[in-house]
Amino acid sequence: MAVSGILMVLFLIAHMAGNLHIFEGRESMNDYAEGLRTFGEPLLPRESLLWVLRIGLIAAIGVHIASSIALTHRALHARPVRYVSRKPAKGESPHAAATMRWGAAVIVLFVIWHLLDLTFRTVNPVKEAPDAYGAVVATFAPERWPVTVFYLLALAALGFHLRHGIWSAVQTIAGPGLAWRRRWQAVALAVAVIIVAGFAIVPLAVSFGLVS
């Protein structure tokens, strides 16, 4: 859970930073997208980097989901009779049990939509693969506001997921003492906020006409 999660967090940071190329204009964004495909050429075949990332991500997602199923399965067996009334205690990760499970469902739905939208372009008005900039501008166009709202909701779920997930991964792997636990919780919150803000600024900029 922890290792696969950290790999995906690293991917998210790179993905978020790459997205910001959109503010440099159509040419720069599309050059960046093409650069991801031609990285390492002519030494390596086209899309080498992308395929490494894709295989790595698929493996990480597989391990992450398998771990979550195993944990949930154990949790269900560990409490066969449910409480009639239950008031969750406000622990150091308040409402983590709910936000992790429900958030994960929202994130899975979002990733499916996101791939159909901006990778395969099935539901995107712009079908030409090289025009990444055009595809982003088209999907977050002001009249397609439900797409933007769904994107932002998924980001909120992702933010809660990361706030708990990052410090939980640190607790699992490193087991910090009290002072460092507080610091890592602050780091987890900061990374979650930066990732969510970095992703959210793109659809918001398109929706409000700052990027067109």
Place this chain on the structure above:
Amino acid sequence: MKLRLRIWRQPGADAKGKMVSYVIDGVSEDASFLEMLDVLNERLIADGEDPVAFDHDCREGICGACSLVIDGQPHGPQAATTTCQLHMRKYKDGDTIDIEPWRAGAFPVVKDLVVDRSAFDRIIAAGGYISAPTGTAPDAHSVPVPKADADAAFAAAACIGCGACVAACPNGSGMLFMAAKVAHLGLMPQGQPERHTRVLGMVAEHDAAGFGGCTNTGECAAACPKEIGLDVIGQLNRDFRKAAARAA
């Protein structure tokens, strides 16, 4: 004060249980929660009914026997307090109070609110001890312990083994209980020789007993009447990683 109690009644381990309502009048605000249940039981016995079974022993917050989930919170609404130290002044006239047993597959209900917590004993037997040679007791200062370690070990050793951590955990995990013992002994010089076999043995027994996995939600620490913190779980994770690497 007058209260409505909704109490989990289950005649035996294999019987089906249900919440049963009782109205109790004239409860003193100076009574402890368990004394309030004593008053109810006296009335039930006088009426020829089966009294409510619940665990209790010292009634001064140190034995870990009392184990009630009150309105969805293990040991009730007051922080750092066992059920026996909870007093009725926390409640007001007309309140409805739900009382349930710890709910965990590894803690089967014996009767009503009494659960079998011998799974904890098996976890301790799987490594939660030191193999000290017998003989006369050594001088107290013969093995120096740094003050910070002694304090942290003492804080972890405050665990009374009540099981509120399991009752509070959304995954039904016994991680905090197990980690408190691993941290307590792992911080002391006497605990070093068996440090690695201890953590591996205890975790294996914990998982075999049917407790859930830890997802670091922290609800255990918030419910713990002895305020044992998540740092003990951090230490268990560190020790486990080292022990597993060494065993591999």
